[in-house]
Amino acid sequence: MSESLLALGIAELGLNLNDTNIANLELFLQEMGRWNQVHNLTAIEGEKDSVRLHLIDSIAVLPILRQFLKDQNPKIADLGSGGGLPAIPIAIVEPEWRLTLIEAVRKKTAFLQHVRGKLKLKNIEILSERVEDVAVQQPGQFDAVISRAFTNLARFLDLSLPFLKPDGLVFAMKGKRADEEMQAVCMNDWRLLADEPLHIPNLSVERRLLVLSPMRKSPLTS
Numbered sequence: 468m469s470e471s472l473l474a475l476g477i478a479e480l481g482l483n484l485n486d487t488n489i490a491n492l493e494l495f496l497q498e499m500g501r502w503n504q505v506h507n508l509t510a511i512e513g514e515k516d517s518v519r520l521h522l523i524d525s526i527a528v529l530p531i532l533r534q535f536l537k538d539q540n541p542k543i544a545d546l547g548s549g550g551g552l553p554a555i556p557i558a559i560v561e562p563e564w565r566l567t568l569i570e571a572v573r574k575k576t577a578f579l580q581h582v583r584g585k586l587k588l589k590n591i592e593i594l595s596e597r598v599e600d601v602a603v604q605q606p607g608q609f610d611a612v613i614s615r616a617f618t619n620l621a622r623f624l625d626l627s628l629p630f631l632k633p634d635g636l637v638f639a640m641k642g643k644r645a646d647e648e649m650q651a652v653c654m655n656d657w658r659l660l661a662d663e664p665l666h667i668p669n670l671s672v673e674r675r676l677l678v679l680s681p682m683r684k685s686p687l688t689s
């Protein structure tokens with residue numbers, strides 16, 4: 468069931484995944500399901516919904532990330548990773564990319580460490596800390612910052628800025644409230660490079676990926 472759904476979603480997204488990618492995505496889902504029963508990692512129950520909403524949602528951003536990230540091995544921070552979305556699926560499909568997962572809740576980072584070991588993911592770093600604290604420790608080191616269901620757009624942009632290299636980008640995974648949230652962003656400070664609709668196979672919920680770059684440099688790197 469899960470395999471065919473996953474294959475269906477992937478085929479429609481036009482991503483070229485190999486057998487190892489698919490096996491690891493399946494394994495990640497399985498582990499998430501197992502831990503969810505005990506620790507309530509995510510709010511969404513049921514295999515069908517988790518395939519669609521969590522995993523496919525997370526890899527649907529890949530074609531746009533590939534288009535905008537020029538570095539062969541970009542360093543990307545995922546703020547408020549929770550159970551590893553979108554960072555783990557991205558790290559599985561793009562083993563040359565370096566993902567830093569920042570999550571304050573320890574039971575969630577314990578799960579992420581478990582997944583890292585189980586899937587032998589060498590390209591992820593897991594920080595069990597608050598985003599605000601990591602920003603001070605690692606300023607200006609990331610090609611991109613991404614998040615899913617983390618916070619509102621204006622706050623996400625404020626929190627992302629210190630992480631970015633001078634030409635760094637922010638990728639905000641948003642739903643239908645994106646327009647409302649955009650109103651609260653000072654567009655003197657940010658340039659909207661793209662606002663891409665994401666088609667999630669078999670799911671009618673609106674999803675969008677906003678790509679933004681800062682007009683000013685981070686106060687921590689200037």
Ligand SMILES: C[S@@+](CC[C@H](N)C(=O)[O-])C[C@H]1O[C@@H](n2cnc3c(N)ncnc32)[C@H](O)[C@@H]1O
Pocket residue numbers: 509546547548549550551552553569570571572575596597598599614615616617
């Ligand atoms: C709604 S969950 C989303 C998780 C995941 N990105 C997803 O899409 O399933 C938001 C996560 O952000 C974490 N979080 C919120 N504020 C944070 C902060 N200041 N620093 C680190 N993590 C934070 C929470 O603990 C929670 O796991």
